[in-house]
Amino acid sequence: MIETEIHLTRTDEKIITEIRSNGRATVSLIADIIDRHDQHVRERVQRLEEHGVLVNVAPYLYDTPEQAQEYLPEE
Incomplete structure (x- = not known):
């Protein structure tokens, strides 16, 4: 379920x-691209995953689930 x-x-x-x-x-x-420390990005990713905004698809690999698209910023 998505936490809105x-x-x-x-x-x-x-x-x-x-x-x-x-x-x-x-x-x-991601950390390299956005110029942040790995640990900071890892914490943010974990938070986003807990809220259903991201999904872990394989060890250390993330994606945005289709049902979360309406809550994400415009591309």
């Missing part, structure tokens, strides 16, 4: 944008 009361930060939006543009992405790749 999530506040997306600029970092969250950057993470989501990178995952969408790369199809799928690892935390390390």
Whole structure:
């Protein structure tokens, strides 16, 4: 279930944008692209995953689930 009361930060939006543009992405790749530390990105990704905005599709690989699209920022 999607938690609709999530506040997306600029970092969250950057993470989501990178995952969408790369199809799928690892935390390390995202951290490099948006110039943030791996640990910070990992914490944000975990929060987004808990709220159903991201889904872990394989070890260390994330994607945006189709049902979350309406809650995400415009591309």
